[in-house]
Amino acid sequence: xxxxxxxxxxxxxxxxxxxxxxxxxxxxxxxxxxxxxxxxxxxxxxxxxxxxxxxxxxxxxxxxxxxxxxxxxxxxxxxxxxxxxxxxxxxxxxxxxxxxxxxxxxxxxxxxxxxxxxxxxxxxxxxxxxxxxxxxxxxxxxxxxxxxxxxxxxxxxxxxxxxxxxxxxxxxxxxxxxxxxxxxxxxxxxxxxxxxxxxxxxxxxxxxxxxxxxxxxxxxxxxxxxxxxxxxxxxxxxxxxxxxxxxxxxxxxxxxxxxxx
DNA sequence: ATGTCACTTTACAAGTGA
Numbered sequence: 200x201x202x203x204x205x206x207x208x209x210x211x212x213x214x215x216x217x218x219x220x221x222x223x224x225x226x227x228x229x230x231x232x233x234x235x236x237x238x239x240x241x242x243x244x245x246x247x248x249x250x251x252x253x254x255x256x257x258x259x260x261x262x263x264x265x266x267x268x269x270x271x272x273x274x275x276x277x278x279x280x281x282x283x284x285x286x287x288x289x290x291x292x293x294x295x296x297x298x299x300x301x302x303x304x305x306x307x308x309x310x311x312x313x314x315x316x317x318x319x320x321x322x323x324x325x326x327x328x329x330x331x332x333x334x335x336x337x338x339x340x341x342x343x344x345x346x347x348x349x350x351x352x353x354x355x356x357x358x359x360x361x362x363x364x365x366x367x368x369x370x371x372x373x374x375x376x377x378x379x380x381x382x383x384x385x386x387x388x389x390x391x392x393x394x395x396x397x398x399x400x401x402x403x404x405x406x407x408x409x410x411x412x413x414x415x416x417x418x419x420x421x422x423x424x425x426x427x428x429x430x431x432x433x434x435x436x437x438x439x440x441x442x443x444x445x446x447x448x449x450x451x452x453x454x455x456x457x458x459x460x
Numbered sequence: 461a462t463g464t465c466a467c468t469t470t471a472c473a474a475g476t477g478a
Binding site: 208209211212233235259260261307309315347401402403404405406446448449 | 461462463464465466467468477478
């Protein structure tokens with residue numbers, strides 16, 4: 200089974216590239232973040248034409264998540280209990296091929312001084328409480344998405360520059376790490392303990408060209424999935440302006456290959 | 461050194477969010 204997670208930064212702006220990504224990788228499951236459109240406005244038809252089903256949890260202009268899958272999703276849920284900002288569309292989950300797939304778009308936080316940062320910490324606390332309550336470590340659960348947290352210094356191009364800043368601060372890293380205690384494992388990091396790979400580069404300052412990035416798009420899984428994770432790749436080509444039609448997202452897709460079933 | 465991109469609006473430029 201092949202699962203991709205990608206923050207598209209507007210599905211409308213990224214539709215040709217999203218369809219090209221499906222044609223290129225032919226994933227079983229594609230989890231999208233920052234679709235930035237309502238469920239009514241979701242362009243389902245070109246996905247259906249390619250043999251995919253769509254489940255979306257969106258809103259106008261901001262946030263928005265969706266799961267695109269070859270097999271229909273079962274037991275779809277939107278949001279999560281205890282969400283301190285339930286009006287923001289950030290979580291959708293469903294079951295496919297016996298795997299429970301949770302797709303997240305974590306609160307960005309803006310900067311550690313900004314009120315949104317306090318919301319980010321509260322949101323991560325609620326996420327920890329929810330996931331730690333529902334995770335059964337021996338049951339196949341995949342939690343993918345834009346975590347807006349770089350888990351460790353190796354995930355940052357310049358750890359000293361980023362020390363304590365939003366996306367890298369200790370408080371958010373501690374909350375992220377709490378998911379490990381619940382039985383989740385970082386599939387990319389377990390496959391490649393020493394590799395520095397990024398998934399996000401700021402649009403500004405030629406950051407992609409200089410590879411000034413962070414690894415904030417992640418796939419976490421319980422033991423049955425960690426043991427069957429064959430490889431994980433970052434589709435860096437997709438971040439290049441020249442790769443497809445229109446401009447790139449500031450995130451690259453993360454492609455997870457599972458030996459499943 | 462905040463230099464981009466995508467969104468919105470009593471729109472035709474400017475503010476916001478990332």
